[in-house]
Amino acid sequence: MKVVKFGGSSLADARQIRKVVDIVKADPDRRIVVVSAPGKRSSDDIKVTDMLIALANAVIAGGSYTTELNAVVERYAGIQRELGLRDAVVSEIEADLRGRIEQRSDHDAQFMDTIKASGEDNNAKIVAQVFAEQGVPARYVDPKEAGMLLSDDFGNAQVLPESFANLKALRDEKDVVIFPGFFGYTRHGQVATFPRGGSDITGAILAAAVEADVYENFTDVDSVFALDPRIVSDAPAIELLTFREMRELSYAGFGVFHDEAVVPAVRARVPICIKNTNRPEAPGTMIVAERKYEQGEVTGIASADGFSAIFLSKYMMNREMGFGRRLLQILEDERLSFEHAPSGIDDMSVILRSAPLTPTKEAQVLDRIRTELEVDDVTIEHGLSLIMIVGEGMRYAVGVAARACAALADAGVNIEMINQGSSEISIMFGVKEVDRKHAVYALGHALLRIGKRH
């Protein structure tokens, strides 16, 4: 049995929805379909979810919200017309929205979730109708009825453990289940949403609950690529990937899906398949717990900008019991996550994401390091990129590091940092942001034998 999730771009208009129906019809194992809200039809389009947020904000602001409401209704009306569905569909959606607005409480976050969730909820109802009209026995399943119970962290809810047992019953549905993504209900019966990208979470939870053979995640790319296709145009597709490789790659910029979203499927060891709604015949990328590999083989190279490094030095630092721990404590006090903290003899550095490091926080952290740790010197550098070379085949593979370093040296890219050994399946390089693309290009050429020097 397969759980199939379709993202917003796969459901943006009638043409896309028809593709979805065809895909589900093509494989009788596709028994549970998770549906997102309609996404962008073109790059300058607005997602339904964003329209709903605007609507909720207008209601909360207390003025007129007619424009915002009409915009949402009109978007669904367009889909209804294109699909040739009965007229009543649009008035039912408008009635649903007005009903949600009337339920407005003083709890803005909870109200926001109620409005936002309507995007997936109404879309699932439409999709279920299309399936029925195409002769596919299918039914919309209400997350409340199915027992998708979430914590009451509105906008950032977590699944509650009992949901898995509740949702397991969906295995026995005779019809295809059309399940709205992104939201569930609290124990008090209130709508709560997952973080953004939450339809992936819904799909992963369902896949784990029904012990699916595969969790198919349909999006708008053919597969995960071994290199960022924005940097290297002829980047090869990855057909098979382990969960660990996926984590290492997605950490540094492989944005096919949010890796945190699929944790329930990973924990249940349900293979995940990334496929393209627009080219379902392409094999896609399969992500599994374990795979065969050849020594020295590199699976992919990911990279991301937006890192900063704090460097500090203190003579005889390494004799100071607790120094590293106190440094990390300062960051934790300031609610800053660190990515890496390589240490030398009299030096230590901390790599962290630049975004949460506001100028105020930065000044505060540097001041505390200076005064509390009594360092000889502390400096900060912004504009760093991290590059991850990832592959199960890198376990104990002498030579990958050598080839990578040589490629960077030949390309004239200075290596600010190397971190190898904490993970068996990756090497991390730090370079200046300005050097990132050049570095990825050189590494792709040397390790994946693709691309030509530019």
Next chain:
Amino acid sequence: MKVVKFGGSSLADARQIRKVVDIVKADPDRRIVVVSAPGKRSSDDIKVTDMLIALANAVIAGGSYTTELNAVVERYAGIQRELGLRDAVVSEIEADLRGRIEQRSDHDAQFMDTIKASGEDNNAKIVAQVFAEQGVPARYVDPKEAGMLLSDDFGNAQVLPESFANLKALRDEKDVVIFPGFFGYTRHGQVATFPRGGSDITGAILAAAVEADVYENFTDVDSVFALDPRIVSDAPAIELLTFREMRELSYAGFGVFHDEAVVPAVRARVPICIKNTNRPEAPGTMIVAERKYEQGEVTGIASADGFSAIFLSKYMMNREMGFGRRLLQILEDERLSFEHAPSGIDDMSVILRSAPLTPTKEAQVLDRIRTELEVDDVTIEHGLSLIMIVGEGMRYAVGVAARACAALADAGVNIEMINQGSSEISIMFGVKEVDRKHAVYALGHALLRIGKRH
């Protein structure tokens, strides 16, 4: 003005003591001479300090200590005869020792220090006599009289800040100052000793106090070598080294002196010169605050066995605020210093010295990591070596890492760990202990262009 320190092997017998006198006579800037206790005359000899520890233990044990006392007195008698000093010297030393024994209090550590310190103290008196007989105006200076004040951590004392001002007066001595190393006095007038190797500390304190131009540290090697001469027989000498390079190199096994010992000189930016008592004409190794360097130039390669690595993995670790800090806290609670703590996405490892990691501690630490950090997996690996490639010229030098990795790959040495970037002037590699010599050989060949493949 130069402060000159002679180690135990430089003062082991009359022939060596005469060399010391010649060295001091050869340079009128050598105004302050720090003297160790007589060291080993051959590899199976016993240091006077070890004889004194045996004597103190015999006294503490409460039985006869005649054998131990006679052994010490006989050692000095030999030196006296060889030097042709007056007979009274030996009876004065015996009287001094009996006087120290009579002062025995209930405080064993303090008593031990009183006995141990006699090794340097009596040797300084002998050396001062030899200088006088050779026509060099010289006088023994009592550390108490000079104001060498220490904390009362007997056996592990620290210099008190006011000592520097007290000792500065030695600048104005007309005669050559012969100063016993290794000990000073507490504010209550009790003898206290530095940790072992403490004559280096005495010299560094005096060099800082008198603002010496150079602190000459005479030992039994010509210089610091770029590679361990026990591994590579034709290891080249290093003529000029910075304090930072010295720290990085001595961390991983460059055992010319204990780097912690010379901190006072480093803080005062007094250059340190390592020289050989037996070949004073050799230039030695000068250690300075700053030096010129060429990009890409490697100064030395050091290595040491005896490290362990704890590897732990936990899915989604990097989203857990405070994870790294809590790991380091566990180590700190167990009084374990960590050397490095490289982290990946879902992995973290901690490199620490194996010696303090007793089986009980190891079990305790692993158990706490398992239960408190709720990791998916934790393992420990022993028998690791660290190799440091060090050089000021490695700042921003593209290519050194590449050449090093390639050399290790060619030599078939698997790299367990690479840490580059926390220190500007070093790269650290972790390899299995069994691979260390082979790795150092290969790196020496590739980076220092010396040695042939074995």
